[in-house]
Amino acid sequence: MNAHAKISALIPADLPEPSFEDLAHLPGMQPARVPIMRTINFLKDPLGRSMKLTEQYGRVVRRQDFGGWGVSLIGPEANELVMFNKDKIFSSSLGWNPVLENLFPNGLMLLDFEEHRIHRKTLSIAFKTEPMKHYLGELNTGIVRGLAKWPTTQFKFYPAIKSLTLDLAAASFLGVPWGPDGDKINQAFVDMVLASVSVIRKPLPLTQMRRGIKGRAFMSDFFGREIPKRRGKTGDDIFTQICNATTEDGGLLTDQEIIDHMNFLMMAAHDTTTSSITSTVHFLGTHPEWQDRIREEIMAVKAKTGGELTYETLGDLETIELVFKEAIRLIPPVPSMPRRALREFTFMNHVIPAGTHVGINPMVTHRLPDVWPQPEKFDPTRFTAENSKGRHKYAWVPFGGGGHMCLGLHFAYMQVKSFFFHLLAENRIVLAPEYKGEFYMFPIPKPKDGLPLTIEKL
């Protein structure tokens, strides 16, 4: 496989960039006098603004965000059309590249169609049962060690979990503790992630993008030096698995491909897991009765296994799964997903031209009242088998769907279960009385105040 991408043969070279006039027949925004103000206002309240647009215009909305024109498609049917992508109309590569290409070029999510399929199949080896069992062991050990270091008085949860998930990644992704280079790797990685969501997209001096690009160079160098040590070796960490993964034609990935995949994987895993654990903790704090129900299941697992969380007992922790699903319904870690239409298509009787930037929006779909009665209410029982009957398959899409559905989904569930298993067995999460947490909902949700709380020993 060629190291550098590689626009899929299905992507026309002369794809137009639709203007307001090209989209004028669609419901939605009029051109703003000062477009940057529109972006600023959107960033102030992404959820409120997006909900309002849907109430005002419906499920196909012409939008002017971040300077350009595009279309938001809302609802389960839209999600299915775009994510399932039966007719290969939508390019993920052309959707995500403007956001991520500088820092995470050729990451799996930035590939399309056949090329994507081949790489996805190759990487899947790292998420099979045997390596997953090993990761669980690493997660259990790392979480117990990490929790022991947390204060017994009030502290900000968000920075603490962010640092813990990064430590956990060292063991399960790289198979080593961060070591002497640890702080530098940590910083390089944090810089890359921050740059990927920074407003200034050019690597000008003193910008986050410049720091991110430097971080990428550092990480690429780190992975590049490590690859020869991993090839031909056995190892249960994701990196070693990928260094030895074979493609359909029996070959190994090139060094550059491994570097690109590792950089992307760590980014895809880190902030999303941090965000989702944080929102779950937030809702468990505001609804403590769910902590007790989860604890009962934890105790049952402990009684069964002699105290451990084993791979085989993950399925017994059903309640944490319900709570987690409800938390990421309300606060999806990836609130919207970009694509670009390669051909003209029709949705809900609206003809949408080739080249259009198309956004699908879990943040809004997850709050549609016809799909989710009393959408603002935190109610994990929505996800019991009984209550899920008849719900559209694409109504709940925090992990996406179709060909690009999150490859780390089971890893994420496992990490979340391991975290709460160890946290709640002997502790409870306590928020200040009357605490009302608020989240920045975009680009990756996080609490505005860092989520101050106390972990109280029972």
Ligand code: HEM
């Ligand atoms: C709660 C945690 C997570 C959430 C909510 C999440 C969400 C998502 C979403 C929405 C996508 C699809 C984006 C699109 O279609 O445009 C995605 C893709 C992906 N995620 Fe995750 N993710 C999470 C954790 C992880 C973890 C832990 C890993 C790795 C261990 C991971 C690896 C990936 C990869 C490789 C892709 C690209 C898949 C492809 O394009 O085929 N994610 N994730």
